[in-house]
Amino acid sequence: MPSDLIHPTQGRIYTLDRIVTDHAPWVILFTDPAVIDATTELADLTEATFSGYAREHPAWPAATDSGTGDAQSTSAFVTFSHNGGGVGNSIRGLALVEDDGGFGTHLLLAYLFPSPIGMNVLGDSISRQIRYLQGQYPLI
Amino acid sequence: MAAVSTNLGRVVIGDRFIAAASLFLRLFQNDFTPDVDTVWADLTEADFDGYTEWVVEWSPTILDGDVAKTTAGLHTFLATGGTTPNDIYGWALVTGVGGGGDVEIILAERFAGAPITIDAAGEHINVTVQIQWTNAP
Numbered sequence: 001m002p003s004d005l006i007h008p009t010q011g012r013i014y015t016l017d018r019i020v021t022d023h024a025p026w027v028i029l030f031t032d033p034a035v036i037d038a039t040t041e042l043a044d045l046t047e048a049t050f051s052g053y054a055r056e057h058p059a060w061p062a063a064t065d066s067g068t069g070d071a072q073s074t075s076a077f078v079t080f081s082h083n084g085g086g087v088g089n090s091i092r093g094l095a096l097v098e099d100d101g102g103f104g105t106h107l108l109l110a111y112l113f114p115s116p117i118g119m120n121v122l123g124d125s126i127s128r129q130i131r132y133l134q135g136q137y138p139l140i
Numbered sequence: 141m142a143a144v145s146t147n148l149g150r151v152v153i154g155d156r157f158i159a160a161a162s163l164f165l166r167l168f169q170n171d172f173t174p175d176v177d178t179v180w181a182d183l184t185e186a187d188f189d190g191y192t193e194w195v196v197e198w199s200p201t202i203l204d205g206d207v208a209k210t211t212a213g214l215h216t217f218l219a220t221g222g223t224t225p226n227d228i229y230g231w232a233l234v235t236g237v238g239g240g241g242d243v244e245i246i247l248a249e250r251f252a253g254a255p256i257t258i259d260a261a262g263e264h265i266n267v268t269v270q271i272q273w274t275n276a277p
Contacts, residue, residue: 004230004250006174011246014235018160019153038147038206038275069176098152108149111142136176 007136012071016063016134020073025096026103027056027078027130029119031089034112042107045095050119051085055103063134070135079127080119088120094128150208150273154201157271158210163246164234165194165267167217169226171255174248183248186228188258190220196233196269208273218264225259231267247271 007015029048033040047055056078066072082088093112098104109130117126167186174182185193194215201210230250234243247269256265 004173004252006176006178006248008174008178008245008248009176010179010244011233014244014246015157018157022160023156036144038144040144040146041148096149098149104152106148106152107146108152109143109145111144 009065009069009071012069012134012136013063013065016071016073016132019134020060020132021062023099024057024060025099025108027058027075027128028095028097029053029080029089029091029126030093030095030110031091034092036093036110036112040107040110042095042097042105045107045110048080048089048091048119049087050082050089050091051087052081052083053089053119054080056080057099058130060132066133070133072131072133074129074131077127077129079125081125082119082122084122088118090116091119091126092116094126094130096130145273145275147203147206147208151201151203154208154210154271154273158198158201162236163196164236164243165196165212165215165269166232166234167191167226167228167265168230168232169228169255171227171229173250174230174232174245178245178248180232180234180243180245183232186217186226186258187224188219188226188228189223189261190218191226201273206274209270210273211270212268214266214268216264216266217258218262219258220261222260225257227255227257228265229254233269
């Protein structure tokens with residue numbers, strides 16, 4: 001039978017604050033692999049190296065009700081720009097890495113872009129906000 | 141494609157969650173079915189003889205297949221007498237006192253077959269809390 005266990009909205013907000021707001025994750029770009037799944041680890045990723053690339057550490061605001069009962073926290077915009085130097089990359093995706101007082105060792109989330117994005121010349125850039133949701137999903 | 145929450149990342153999340161602050165397990169005695177809008181003021185805490193909230197003791201988060209599990213050991217709420225009987229309808233996992241002098245509910249559950257009557261010494265209710273961290277469907 002379905003569980004009657006409830007994760008109220010205020011509990012979702014509390015939980016998301018402990019996860020994201022208290023420990024703002026880092027944002028990185030990666031060039032490989034082309035496939036990611038739940039077993040993917042940080043060591044499996046090849047981080048971008050294009051000229052001008054640097055890891056980003058955006059601020060994450062306190063979680064709020066998304067309007068549908070889920071908790072949400074949306075990062076500040078992160079923008080990665082090529083500076084015109086000689087190194088280019090084809091970027092496959094973006095990932096969140098734990099903050100453990102510095103750049104951590106655990107991969108939290110990974111996202112593959114619909115198709116690779118070239119970061120090869122001055123003017124190439126990738127700008128994203130990351131929206132983190134904490135919801136209640138069906139229990140079995 | 142959707143973002144993938146990684147297994148080891150969810151273990152980190154679970155451990156961060158339990159390290160952040162003490163959480164408390166409470167029983168409630170009003171005939172109530174929690175929903176997503178439930179707040180502590182909706183619930184009436186148990187007060188049977190011997191009842192006290194429990195400061196939850198967590199085990200480190202473990203990975204079971206693709207599910208990260210954060211589990212508290214089984215806790216027994218044991219009655220020491222029958223002077224103040226209660227009909228118990230469920231439990232709630234709550235934060236400490238919040239800014240408004242209230243607590244926030246992290247999880248709540250109405251017992252299947254509620255209520256459970258506690259009206260004599262030795263009667264008890266066992267609760268085990270487990271939080272599972274998974275990828276959203």
